[in-house]
Amino acid sequence: MMRDEPRGESGLLARMLPLLSTDDRIEVGPGDDAAVVRLPSPRMVVTTDTLVEGYDFLLPATTPLWIGHKAAVQNLADVAAMGARPIxxxxxxxxxxxTPAHVFEDLTRGLARRAEADGARVVxxxxxxADRLTLTVTALGALEEGAAPVLRSGARPGHVLAIGAPRLGRSAAGLALVLSGRIRVQDGRVHGAGDFADLVAWHDAPEPDLSLGWSVGRGAxxxxxxxxGLVQDGMRIARASSVALDLEAGALAPDAAALQDxxxxxxxxxxxxxxHGGEEHAMLATFPAGAVPAGFRPIGRVGEAAQPLVTLDGERIGGRGFDHFDAPA
Structure with missing residues (x-):
């Protein structure tokens, strides 16, 4: 799986390989110069993303296991959002x-466990x-023959905007706790967060239902x-589809109320x-009216507009979502 072993630790590779598993889709797995993967169709979906220490995570406030988990989620979510199955x-x-050897092992374990939960394998x-811990992951998926990829550009006036999550804002709330300096994470337990430890855990290792993307989400x-962030990503759909999205405050009020304390x-x-909170990685989708499937909940409407925009009960929304190049070092 890995070639250049830090600090000459010749046993690190041997310790990490047993953390990975294969199945009959993996013709050649970890340990050779490259993997050989049997795709269920010739239509491959590919994406990549990076987590960098100090920008995307703070080690005192997370664990290597959770970092690997989060890296898997953010890549698998992109594959799922196209309506494809991760491979x-x-x-x-x-x-x-x-860096201690257990950091590499735990990162690999977290990455592999979450991938396997969605039917994929680390190959x-x-x-x-490097000067700081950096993890880049590339995910491969496959679209079934005859199945169209689900793009951002298909929203039409009269459609319903829906989210595949029971609550929004949890990751942003967890990040706020991390940045407050009052919490620490040790042995997978969050200390200093009181009744809100689950929010830190959700930020560090989110658990969205990604299967919605390649199952009922194919009808989006x-x-x-x-x-x-909901507004920023909603604007991406609005621009791609040349429509307006109007969020319903009543539908989102329970989300805000749950975080009020x-x-x-x-x-x-x-x-x-x-x-505006990001890193939820839930499926954000539009559906024809009356066709929102189980697992998604309506949070807004698609309308016509002279220019793309996102509003809340018809009013413009202040603030903005996450931008990598605005993030402090």
């Missing part, structure tokens, strides 16, 4: 030379040295995973977490 992941992990990768007119403690606005 395989490859990873490139770079770290400082004095290879690379290991290298447009779909993407919620990565950078923590927001009060931190002096924050729970609506900002719901509207």
């Amino acid at each position: 395989a992941l490859v990873s490139a992990l770079s770290a400082p030379g004095d 290879g990768g690379d290991l290298g040295r 007119s447009a779909m993407m995973d919620l990565s950078d 923590l927001a009060g403690e931190l002096g924050a606005d729970p609506w900002a977490w719901v509207l």
Whole structure:
């Protein structure tokens, strides 16, 4: 799976390979120069994403196991949002030379476990040295023959905007706790968060139902995973489809209410977490009226507009979602 072993640890590869599993789709798995994967159709879906220490996670407030889990989720979500089934992941992990071996093992374990939960396998990768811990993952998926990919450009006036999650804003609320400096994570347990430890865990290792993408989500007119905030990602659908999205405050009010107590403690606005919080990775989709499937809940409507926009009960929305190039170092 990995070639350049840090600090000359010749036993690291042997310790990591048993953490991975294969199935009959994997003709050649980890341990060779490249993997050989049997696709169920010739229509491959591919995506990649990177997590960087200090930008995408803070080690005192997460665990290597959760970092691997999150890297799997954010890549598998992109495959699922196209209506495809995930098949395989490859990873490139770079770290400082004095990084303990258990960090690499736990990252691999977290990546593999979450991938396997969605029917995919880690089939290879690379290991290298860097100034900070960095994990890049590429995910492969397959579309069934005759199945059209679900794009962002299919939303039409009269359709319903829906989200494949019971609540929004949880990851942003967990991040707010992390940035408050009051929590630490040790041995997979969140300390200092009181009744809100589950929000930190959700931010560090989200558990969206990605199967909605390749199952009932295939009936969506447009779909993407919620990565950078409801308003910002909604605007991406609006632009691609040349429509307006109007969010319904009544549909989102329970989401904000569920976060009100923590927001009060931190002096924050729970609506900002719901509207602009990223890293939920739930399926955000539009469906014809009356055709929203189980697993999704309606949160807005698609309408006509002279220019693409996203509103809340017809009013423009202040604030913005996540942007990598606005993030502090």
